[in-house]
Amino acid sequence: MQPYYRNNLVQLYTGDALQLLKSMATESIDVIVADPPYFLSNGGFTNRGGQKVPVNKGDWDQVTEKYQTSEEFNATFLNEARRVLKRNGTIWTFGSLHNIYEVGYLLKKFGYHILNNVTWQKLNPPPNLSCRMFTxxxxxxxxxxxxxxxxxxxxxxxxxxxxxxxxxxxxWSTPVIQQNERRFGRHPTQKPLSIITRMIEASTTPEMTILDPFVGSGTTAVACQSLQRHCIGIDISPDYLAIAQRRLVNQLTP
Structure with a gap:
């Protein structure tokens, strides 16, 4: 399969991550950094910059006929992820209260050993619009x-x-995200570069290969390129991969 973008450290591919994972060699990846769908696109609303905006993020954040429940999706992903990880490999998985308990249950079910439950504290979270619960x-x-x-x-x-x-x-306490990290385009669930960088520095060495199966606008790839790690990124959206490519090319431009 031809990559969407490639340089000497990074390879980006367009496609369904769960299908592409099945084509990857067993025990070929050192570390996985994953920000899977939280399946929050249910017609509700959230706050962005003081404005009430729809919470819907895209078709990729909704259950489909192929994966009719979030548990089916996450089980397929974590099972394949474990297969491609090397024997001493590790996985980082983001989540919120909406999906993280399901992910934790499945990690234990498939034989992973949980090392840490890291809490990312957002220093500037959007307010809760309903005023019926804590922010x-x-x-x-x-x-x-x-x-x-x-x-x-x-x-x-x-x-x-x-x-x-x-x-x-x-x-780990950080702002939600710096605006200059979005100057090449916006992704609705983009994570701060500082958080991803810390994860990669903590769990990898320069000769390792990192996989991000939901790479989005490319934060994991940008962090890997900066740290001189090899990275494979997959995303179903060519539009988001275009943002990732612009970020990577900009980083390489003197």
Whole structure:
């Protein structure tokens, strides 16, 4: 299959990630960084920049005839992800209260060993429009390894140095996203570059290959390129991959 975009470190592919995963070689990936659909596109509304806007993000954020429930989708993804991971491989998976408990249950069901439940605290979350509950200001990142007793890589000393000589905790606080990270286009669920960079620095070495099966506007690819890691990214939307390509090319431009 021809890539949408390729350079010496990054390969981007257009297509259904769950189908493309099935064509990948067993135990060929060191680390997976995944931001799968949360399946929140249900006709509701949210707040963006003080404006009431629809919560619908696109067809990719809705259940389909192929995957009739979110559990069916996530089970297919996590099962294939485990197959392509190397024996000492790890996976990072984003989620919110809407899907993370299902993801955690499936990780245990398929034999993964959960290492951390990282809480990403958003310092500038949008307000809750209903005023009937607390403002949602966090998301969860589960970090798990393929096997319970096969050692994984963790760059403990670097994380400790970043945290002023103390062990880094599992609560990471950042703004939602910097505007300059969206200057080449907007993705509705784009994650901050600082968060992805920390994940990759913590769990990979330069010779490793990282897979992002829902790469969107390319934040994982941009982080990998900056850190001189090899990255394979997949997304069903050519429009989002075009944003990713512009970001990668800009990063390489002197």
């Amino acid at each position: 949602h200001s966090t998301e969860t990142i589960i970090w798990a390894r393929k096997y319970p007793k096969v050692p994984h890589f963790f760059n403990y000393n670097l994380m400790r140095r970043y945290n002023h000589g103390k062990q880094m905790k599992d609560v």
